[in-house]
Amino acid sequence: MKALVFGVPPEPFAVPDNANALTVNLSRTPSALRQVPDPQLPHQDWVLTRPRLTGICGSDSKQILMDFGADDADNAMGGFCSFPQVMGHEVVADVVALGPKARGLDVGQRVVLNPWLSCGPRGIEPPCPACETGDYSLCWSFTDGDLKPGIHTGVSADVTGGYAELMPAHDSMLFPVPESIPDEMAVFADPFSVSLHAITRHPPPRSGRVLVYGAGSLGLCAVAILRALYPDVAVAVVARFDAQAELARRFGAAKVLAHEPRLVVIEELVAWGGGRLRQPLQGLPMAHPGAIDVVYDTVGKPETFEVGVRVLASRGTLVKAGVHAPGRWEWSPLYFKEIALVGSNAFGFEEVDGERKHAIAHYLDLVAAGRIELRPMLTHTFGLQQWREAFLAIANQADSGAVKVAIDQR
Incomplete structure (x- = not known):
């Protein structure tokens, strides 16, 4: 062949x-x-x-x-x-x-x-x-x-x-x-299931605010899932490319930001979600109290983690779903705000609307019901x-x- x-x-x-x-x-x-x-x-x-x-x-x-x-x-x-x-x-x-x-x-x-x-x-x-x-x-x-x-x-x-x-x-x-x-x-079916696992295993609080970092397949699937399963949650998206940003808006994101400069990303997210910025001697500011309950990071780079922990609320959650090479990043907000940093690896049996079955079966059902497009x-x-x-x-x-x-x- x-x-x-x-x-x-x-x-x-x-x-x-x-x-x-x-x-x-x-x-x-x-x-x-x-x-x-x-x-x-x-x-x-x-x-x-x-x-x-x-x-x-x-x-x-x-x-x-x-x-x-x-x-x-x-x-x-x-x-x-x-x-x-x-x-x-x-x-x-x-x-x-x-x-x-x-x-x-x-x-x-x-x-x-x-x-x-x-x-x-x-x-x-x-x-x-x-x-x-x-x-x-x-x-x-x-x-x-x-x-x-x-x-x-x-x-x-x-x-x-x-x-x-x-x-x-x-x-x-x-x-x-x-x-x-x-x-x-x-x-x-596969990328949807990856994002479904990340969200249902680490769901946002009711009427909360979340950030989807990245608007490739995983990020856009995450937006669609959040709008379908958690309609009372406000969703912000960081998108690198114009085509991604357009789809994020089409899928229901309340706020879409360019991926840089990172200072502007932080300032706009805090203005959108509430919180207070604290300026260090050098480098990026940190929000405390923070503006975001959960960050679903579909990029997985040091520079995205640095933004995520700065805008998260105390005891918020940073979900690492993206894969990239390791690198140094400034992580002191992790301990200071008692942030949970968790990995999310692919999918298996997941619970949606009280029903537990394979993620791909959930996807096919949601598509057939017209809830996901x-x-x-x-x-x-x-x-x-x-x-x-x-x-x-x-x-x-x-x-x-x-x-x-x-x-x-x-």
Whole structure:
């Protein structure tokens, strides 16, 4: 089959002298379109699918554009992946073949992928305590069993992802898509679920004020979730690009700010939410009392944390959902205001409106009920052969207006 492979010799191409750093990185990324063997089903309860539409996740674009930063060499997650990889885990696909013990699916069925390579897909019995409770992204077994290390589809050398003509999956990893939901909506099941987990595990107080830091896929999904599930909560958004800011307003954000200068971000948030600014001898001011109850940080950079802790109320919560390289940041507001800094990793079974089920099932139900509409986020699609153009659109978002980019193989 044809597949976009990461972890192979680069295939450089010419870029303009004034190209930005991400474009230059793309010109030398260790990625290439290759002919590789068709995937084999690792166990009898796996199935084979043919991807239709695969969203480019922020972590995928960071990897291919080599945008994790120079300080990422000692990343503790390095032991949870294997190479070479065929990435792509935001996948809408058709089932094309069933293993003899696969259950609950039919050939020809349209499905979305739950990518976690947890105990069930790895054939590990009994399941670990995390899997037993539905916290699949916290599985204890990501390096165990007869699959090579990998937390999810696309980061294990044995489980190729959606940037390919075929993709294997365990029967528990696939959710049938109702006919009423188009591919262009189904493709957001994964990023929506990531943001749903962050918000429902760390919900805002009633009639509170929250900040969504970043307006990419996770940030915009967070805005949509907050408006649908917590309509009495006021939502502010920090957006880097004009196209993102426009969608944040369209999705119901009460206030949308540019990402810099950071001093203006802090001043405007405090003016919007209340509180009092305290100016230090040097550097950014801190709000005390603060203006914001919860910050959902979908960027994860030191400079975003610094703003978040400055505007948070005492005993507020900073939820880290974004992934980036580590770096120093001024964190004294954490202890002074007794702020809770918590991580949020992907999704599993979540509770919405008193009902506990898988996050992707919640997403499909909310879409079918007309409570969530994310289709405007899908701004660009490219064929697999055009993978470079797809990542160029992401590398040049200010010019391209790209928000969510997907590989379209329909």
